[in-house]
Amino acid sequence: MYDRFKRKINYLRISVTDRCNLRCEYCMPAEGIKMLPHDDILSFDEIAEVTRVAVSMGVDKVRITGGEPLVRKGIVNLVKMLSDIEGIKDLAMTTNGMLLTKFAQPLANAGLHRVNISLDTLNPETYQKITRLGKLKDALSGIAAAKKAGLCPVKLNCVVKKSADEPDAKQVKAFAEEQGLQVRFIPQMNLETGEFGIVDGGDGGNCKICNRLRLTSNGNIMPCLFSDLVYNVRELGAKEAILKALGNKPRSGSVNSMSHFNNIGG
Ligand code: SF4
Numbered sequence: 001m002y003d004r005f006k007r008k009i010n011y012l013r014i015s016v017t018d019r020c021n022l023r024c025e026y027c028m029p030a031e032g033i034k035m036l037p038h039d040d041i042l043s044f045d046e047i048a049e050v051t052r053v054a055v056s057m058g059v060d061k062v063r064i065t066g067g068e069p070l071v072r073k074g075i076v077n078l079v080k081m082l083s084d085i086e087g088i089k090d091l092a093m094t095t096n097g098m099l100l101t102k103f104a105q106p107l108a109n110a111g112l113h114r115v116n117i118s119l120d121t122l123n124p125e126t127y128q129k130i131t132r133l134g135k136l137k138d139a140l141s142g143i144a145a146a147k148k149a150g151l152c153p154v155k156l157n158c159v160v161k162k163s164a165d166e167p168d169a170k171q172v173k174a175f176a177e178e179q180g181l182q183v184r185f186i187p188q189m190n191l192e193t194g195e196f197g198i199v200d201g202g203d204g205g206n207c208k209i210c211n212r213l214r215l216t217s218n219g220n221i222m223p224c225l226f227s228d229l230v231y232n233v234r235e236l237g238a239k240e241a242i243l244k245a246l247g248n249k250p251r252s253g254s255v256n257s258m259s260h261f262n263n264i265g266g
Pocket of ligand 1: 204205206207208210211212223224225226250251252253254
């Protein structure tokens with residue numbers, strides 16, 4: 001499918017929960033954020049149905065995000081349901097890695113192709129400060145488990161204040177090269193002020209070639225991360241919500257005053 005700016009839209013990012021086991025300072029306040037009511041959260045059957053419809057309309061790349069997707073109970077079953085959908089060429093997940101030691105092999109067995117793991121620093125104190133609740137050693141053992149399980153490629157998502165020339169980013173890059181991993185440098189974003197940049201090592205944030213739609217955990221199809229436009233699949237049905245999002249996808253992002261990263265999945 002194509003939007004009105006002739007961009008090919010073939011990528012669906014699915015946030016399966018707004019909950020997370022970390023409190024990263026650039027994503028959530030320390031006290032956390034009011035969570036979505038449980039009844040508002042899409043069931044696995046609903047997520048699979050929206051994905052099936054999206055695939056029938058041209059999506060072939062799907063990424064599972066959160067919050068932290070691995071805190072969603074039964075996540076391995078959802079991966080199996082999505083991997084059974086014919087037409088998905090690329091099934092990936094973005095995770096903070098805290099629970100990956102436990103889940104990497106079951107996810108690979110269920111059909112997940114690859115993972116992106118958040119890693120902003122190799123300094124344990126800085127890691128603790130940024131994530132507020134995480135331990136660097138858990139992220140590192142999660143990375144090792146993902147490689148061992150054959151998830152490939154394993155990419156590191158490194159959030160930077162401005163650029164990959166920052167000391168922590170350089171250390172993450174050296175670690176990635178040493179470990180045979182790919183790394184993407186993501187400039188810090190601010191939804192309310194509309195600050196965002198192009199992902200170094202990826203294609204996020206490049207509006208000219210934007211190929212994505214997002215499904216939030218409470219069923220909103222979002223045409224753009226930096227926009228307040230949402231179309232709810234429970235109200236409109238999956239096809240109508242996707243068509244409306246496609247038809248109203250902005251040429252480029254502006255601001256998002258309604259959502260938080262934890263319920264969009266970046
Ligand atoms: S800001 Fe919107 S249009 Fe630009 S890359 Fe992000 S999602 Fe696509």
